[in-house]
Amino acid sequence: DGGITQSPKYLFRKEGQNVTLSCEQNLNHDAMYWYRQDPGQGLRLIYYSQIVNDFQKGDIAEGYSVSREKKESFPLTVTSAQKNPTAFYLCASSLSPRGPAGLFFGEGSRLTVL
Amino acid sequence: AQSVTQLDSHVSVSEGTPVLLRCNYSSSYSPSLFWYVQHPNKGLQLLLKYTSAATLVKGINGFEAEFKKSETSFHLTKPSAHMSDAAEYFCVVTNAGGTSYGKLTFGQGTILTVHP
Numbered sequence: 631d632g633g634i635t636q637s638p639k640y641l642f643r644k645e646g647q648n649v650t651l652s653c654e655q656n657l658n659h660d661a662m663y664w665y666r667q668d669p670g671q672g673l674r675l676i677y678y679s680q681i682v683n684d685f686q687k688g689d690i691a692e693g694y695s696v697s698r699e700k701k702e703s704f705p706l707t708v709t710s711a712q713k714n715p716t717a718f719y720l721c722a723s724s725l726s727p728r729g730p731a732g733l734f735f736g737e738g739s740r741l742t743v744l
Numbered sequence: 745a746q747s748v749t750q751l752d753s754h755v756s757v758s759e760g761t762p763v764l765l766r767c768n769y770s771s772s773y774s775p776s777l778f779w780y781v782q783h784p785n786k787g788l789q790l791l792l793k794y795t796s797a798a799t800l801v802k803g804i805n806g807f808e809a810e811f812k813k814s815e816t817s818f819h820l821t822k823p824s825a826h827m828s829d830a831a832e833y834f835c836v837v838t839n840a841g842g843t844s845y846g847k848l849t850f851g852q853g854t855i856l857t858v859h860p
Contacts, residue, residue: 634787670753672834672850673788720787732778733848735787 632657636721636736643708643715643743651706651739653721660726662704663733666690667718676719679704708741716743746771748837750851758859763807763822765854767835770816777818778836779809782853788834794818805829830858 634655643649655662661680665673675688679698693712698704704723708715718740722733751766769775776795780788792803799811805828809820818835835851 636787670852672852674850675847718785722788732790732793733788735780735789737787738785740785 634721634723634734634736636719636739639737639739641739641741643741645743646710648707648709649715649741651708651719651721651741653704653706653736655702655704655721655723655734657723657725657734658701659723659734660701661724662698663722663724664688664694664696664704664706665720665722667720667738673720676706715741717741746773746775746837746839746847746849748835748849748851750833750835750854752854753852754855754857756857756859757825759827760824763820763825763829763856765820765833765835765856767818767820767851768816769818769835769837771837771839773839776838777809777811778838778848779803779807779818779820780834780836782832782834784831791820791833825856825858827858827860830856832856 637652663678664676667673674690676694677696679685682701685696685698695707718738720738721736724733748769778793779791781791782788791807792801794801794811802808807822809818811818832853832855834853836848838848
Protein backbone atom coordinates (compact mmCIF):
# COMPACT_ATOMS: atom_id res chain seq x y z
CA ASP A 631 0.00 0.00 0.00
CA GLY A 632 1.19 3.51 -0.78
CA GLY A 633 1.70 5.93 2.02
CA ILE A 634 4.01 8.01 4.15
CA THR A 635 6.19 6.50 6.84
CA GLN A 636 7.59 8.59 9.66
CA SER A 637 10.12 7.33 12.17
CA PRO A 638 10.65 7.21 15.01
CA LYS A 639 7.14 7.57 16.41
CA TYR A 640 8.47 8.75 19.78
CA LEU A 641 11.83 10.34 20.45
CA PHE A 642 13.49 11.77 23.52
CA ARG A 643 16.39 14.14 23.31
CA LYS A 644 18.62 15.96 25.74
CA GLU A 645 19.02 19.69 25.38
CA GLY A 646 21.83 20.62 23.04
CA GLN A 647 21.51 17.54 20.85
CA ASN A 648 20.50 17.48 17.21
CA VAL A 649 17.95 14.90 16.14
CA THR A 650 16.79 13.77 12.70
CA LEU A 651 13.22 12.70 11.92
CA SER A 652 12.74 10.43 8.94
CA CYS A 653 9.97 10.77 6.34
CA GLU A 654 9.62 8.37 3.40
CA GLN A 655 6.81 8.23 0.83
CA ASN A 656 6.07 5.73 -1.92
CA LEU A 657 3.24 7.71 -3.50
CA ASN A 658 5.49 9.16 -6.22
CA HIS A 659 4.51 12.64 -5.03
CA ASP A 660 6.61 15.61 -6.07
CA ALA A 661 5.97 17.83 -3.07
CA MET A 662 6.76 17.10 0.57
CA TYR A 663 6.20 19.13 3.71
CA TRP A 664 7.07 19.25 7.38
CA TYR A 665 4.63 20.68 9.90
CA ARG A 666 4.86 21.23 13.60
CA GLN A 667 1.78 20.80 15.77
CA ASP A 668 1.36 22.27 19.24
CA PRO A 669 -1.84 22.07 21.29
CA GLY A 670 -4.36 24.74 20.29
CA GLN A 671 -2.17 26.14 17.50
CA GLY A 672 -3.10 24.06 14.50
CA LEU A 673 -0.29 23.11 12.14
CA ARG A 674 2.58 25.40 11.26
CA LEU A 675 4.76 24.88 8.20
CA ILE A 676 8.48 24.35 8.84
CA TYR A 677 9.87 23.51 5.40
CA TYR A 678 8.56 22.31 2.08
CA SER A 679 10.06 20.87 -1.07
CA GLN A 680 8.49 21.00 -4.51
CA ILE A 681 11.14 18.97 -6.28
CA VAL A 682 14.28 16.96 -5.59
CA ASN A 683 17.31 19.02 -4.52
CA ASP A 684 15.15 22.05 -3.78
CA PHE A 685 13.38 23.17 -0.62
CA GLN A 686 11.96 26.36 0.84
CA LYS A 687 11.52 27.74 4.33
CA GLY A 688 8.06 27.80 5.77
CA ASP A 689 6.71 29.99 8.55
CA ILE A 690 8.85 28.63 11.40
CA ALA A 691 12.09 27.34 9.83
CA GLU A 692 14.50 28.71 12.45
CA GLY A 693 16.32 25.92 14.26
CA TYR A 694 15.44 23.30 11.65
CA SER A 695 17.13 21.94 8.53
CA VAL A 696 16.07 19.57 5.75
CA SER A 697 17.41 17.83 2.66
CA ARG A 698 15.74 16.39 -0.44
CA GLU A 699 18.27 14.17 -2.16
CA LYS A 700 15.68 11.64 -3.28
CA LYS A 701 12.09 12.09 -4.37
CA GLU A 702 10.79 9.69 -1.74
CA SER A 703 12.72 11.05 1.25
CA PHE A 704 12.55 14.34 3.15
CA PRO A 705 14.31 14.12 6.54
CA LEU A 706 14.01 16.91 9.11
CA THR A 707 16.80 17.76 11.54
CA VAL A 708 15.86 19.56 14.72
CA THR A 709 19.00 21.38 15.76
CA SER A 710 20.11 22.59 19.15
CA ALA A 711 19.26 26.11 17.97
CA GLN A 712 15.54 25.33 18.12
CA LYS A 713 14.52 26.87 21.43
CA ASN A 714 11.35 24.91 22.06
CA PRO A 715 11.54 21.65 20.10
CA THR A 716 9.11 19.56 22.12
CA ALA A 717 6.18 19.02 19.73
CA PHE A 718 4.40 16.64 17.40
CA TYR A 719 5.94 16.69 13.93
CA LEU A 720 3.97 15.74 10.84
CA CYS A 721 5.32 14.98 7.39
CA ALA A 722 3.03 15.26 4.37
CA SER A 723 3.16 14.96 0.61
CA SER A 724 1.07 16.02 -2.34
CA LEU A 725 1.04 15.10 -5.99
CA SER A 726 1.61 18.70 -7.02
CA PRO A 727 2.63 21.70 -4.90
CA ARG A 728 0.17 23.92 -6.77
CA GLY A 729 -2.80 21.72 -7.31
CA PRO A 730 -5.63 21.60 -4.82
CA ALA A 731 -5.41 17.86 -4.40
CA GLY A 732 -4.82 17.97 -0.68
CA LEU A 733 -2.15 16.45 1.46
CA PHE A 734 -1.38 12.92 2.57
CA PHE A 735 0.01 12.78 6.09
CA GLY A 736 2.26 10.41 7.95
CA GLU A 737 1.45 9.20 11.46
CA GLY A 738 3.70 11.77 13.08
CA SER A 739 6.75 11.80 15.34
CA ARG A 740 6.51 13.06 18.91
CA LEU A 741 9.72 14.69 20.10
CA THR A 742 10.30 15.39 23.77
CA VAL A 743 13.29 17.31 25.01
CA LEU A 744 14.35 16.37 28.52
CA ALA B 745 -3.30 36.79 2.05
CA GLN B 746 -5.49 34.05 3.39
CA SER B 747 -6.74 32.96 6.77
CA VAL B 748 -9.16 30.52 8.31
CA THR B 749 -11.09 30.71 11.56
CA GLN B 750 -12.72 27.77 13.24
CA LEU B 751 -15.38 29.33 15.38
CA ASP B 752 -15.49 26.66 18.10
CA SER B 753 -12.50 25.13 19.83
CA HIS B 754 -14.69 22.39 21.35
CA VAL B 755 -18.02 20.89 20.27
CA SER B 756 -19.88 18.30 22.29
CA VAL B 757 -22.78 16.23 20.95
CA SER B 758 -24.69 13.11 21.86
CA GLU B 759 -24.43 10.01 19.73
CA GLY B 760 -27.09 10.04 17.01
CA THR B 761 -27.50 13.84 16.99
CA PRO B 762 -26.31 16.20 14.22
CA VAL B 763 -22.78 17.59 14.07
CA LEU B 764 -21.94 21.15 12.98
CA LEU B 765 -18.33 22.37 12.93
CA ARG B 766 -18.00 25.95 11.74
CA CYS B 767 -15.28 27.43 9.55
CA ASN B 768 -14.92 30.89 8.04
CA TYR B 769 -12.17 31.81 5.63
CA SER B 770 -10.64 34.71 3.79
CA SER B 771 -8.64 34.49 0.58
CA SER B 772 -7.37 36.86 -2.08
CA TYR B 773 -7.93 34.27 -4.77
CA SER B 774 -10.51 31.62 -5.51
CA PRO B 775 -9.90 29.29 -2.62
CA SER B 776 -9.70 25.57 -2.32
CA LEU B 777 -10.96 24.37 1.04
CA PHE B 778 -10.46 21.16 2.93
CA TRP B 779 -11.53 19.45 6.11
CA TYR B 780 -9.13 17.06 7.82
CA VAL B 781 -9.68 14.81 10.83
CA GLN B 782 -7.05 13.80 13.35
CA HIS B 783 -7.41 11.08 15.94
CA PRO B 784 -5.12 11.23 19.01
CA ASN B 785 -1.44 10.78 18.22
CA LYS B 786 -2.19 10.14 14.56
CA GLY B 787 -1.65 11.98 11.31
CA LEU B 788 -4.37 13.93 9.56
CA GLN B 789 -6.80 12.31 7.16
CA LEU B 790 -8.59 14.17 4.39
CA LEU B 791 -12.38 14.18 4.92
CA LEU B 792 -13.42 16.25 1.93
CA LYS B 793 -12.34 19.08 -0.36
CA TYR B 794 -13.89 21.93 -2.32
CA THR B 795 -12.13 22.96 -5.53
CA SER B 796 -14.60 25.27 -7.35
CA ALA B 797 -16.94 22.55 -8.54
CA ALA B 798 -20.18 21.72 -6.72
CA THR B 799 -20.69 23.88 -3.65
CA LEU B 800 -22.04 20.97 -1.60
CA VAL B 801 -19.23 18.53 -1.06
CA LYS B 802 -19.66 15.02 0.26
CA GLY B 803 -16.82 13.33 2.05
CA ILE B 804 -16.01 10.14 3.84
CA ASN B 805 -17.84 8.74 6.88
CA GLY B 806 -21.06 10.63 6.10
CA PHE B 807 -19.62 14.12 6.43
CA GLU B 808 -20.41 16.93 4.05
CA ALA B 809 -19.66 20.63 3.78
CA GLU B 810 -21.18 23.53 1.89
CA PHE B 811 -19.14 26.30 0.34
CA LYS B 812 -20.93 29.64 0.74
CA LYS B 813 -19.03 32.41 -0.96
CA SER B 814 -21.36 35.16 0.23
CA GLU B 815 -20.77 34.13 3.84
CA THR B 816 -17.12 33.07 3.33
CA SER B 817 -17.97 29.88 5.18
CA PHE B 818 -17.28 26.17 4.77
CA HIS B 819 -19.07 24.47 7.65
CA LEU B 820 -18.78 20.72 8.19
CA THR B 821 -21.89 18.72 9.01
CA LYS B 822 -23.02 15.19 9.66
CA PRO B 823 -26.64 14.16 10.25
CA SER B 824 -25.95 11.65 13.00
CA ALA B 825 -22.83 11.50 15.16
CA HIS B 826 -21.09 8.23 15.91
CA MET B 827 -18.73 7.55 18.79
CA SER B 828 -15.91 7.01 16.30
CA ASP B 829 -16.30 10.61 15.10
CA ALA B 830 -14.68 11.87 18.29
CA ALA B 831 -11.49 13.55 17.10
CA GLU B 832 -10.00 16.92 16.22
CA TYR B 833 -11.05 18.54 12.96
CA PHE B 834 -9.12 21.08 10.93
CA CYS B 835 -10.40 23.45 8.27
CA VAL B 836 -7.76 24.36 5.68
CA VAL B 837 -7.65 26.97 2.92
CA THR B 838 -5.29 27.31 -0.02
CA ASN B 839 -5.16 29.84 -2.81
CA ALA B 840 -5.64 27.74 -5.90
CA GLY B 841 -5.17 30.82 -8.05
CA GLY B 842 -1.74 31.64 -6.65
CA THR B 843 1.29 31.92 -8.88
CA SER B 844 3.54 29.48 -7.12
CA TYR B 845 3.39 27.27 -4.10
CA GLY B 846 -0.19 26.84 -2.97
CA LYS B 847 0.34 27.55 0.68
CA LEU B 848 -2.09 25.81 2.99
CA THR B 849 -3.34 27.68 6.02
CA PHE B 850 -4.73 25.57 8.85
CA GLY B 851 -7.38 26.57 11.33
CA GLN B 852 -6.78 26.13 15.05
CA GLY B 853 -8.80 22.94 15.18
CA THR B 854 -12.12 21.91 16.73
CA ILE B 855 -12.22 19.02 19.18
CA LEU B 856 -15.41 17.00 18.76
CA THR B 857 -16.61 15.01 21.75
CA VAL B 858 -19.39 12.46 21.31
CA HIS B 859 -21.33 11.31 24.36
CA PRO B 860 -23.14 7.96 24.52
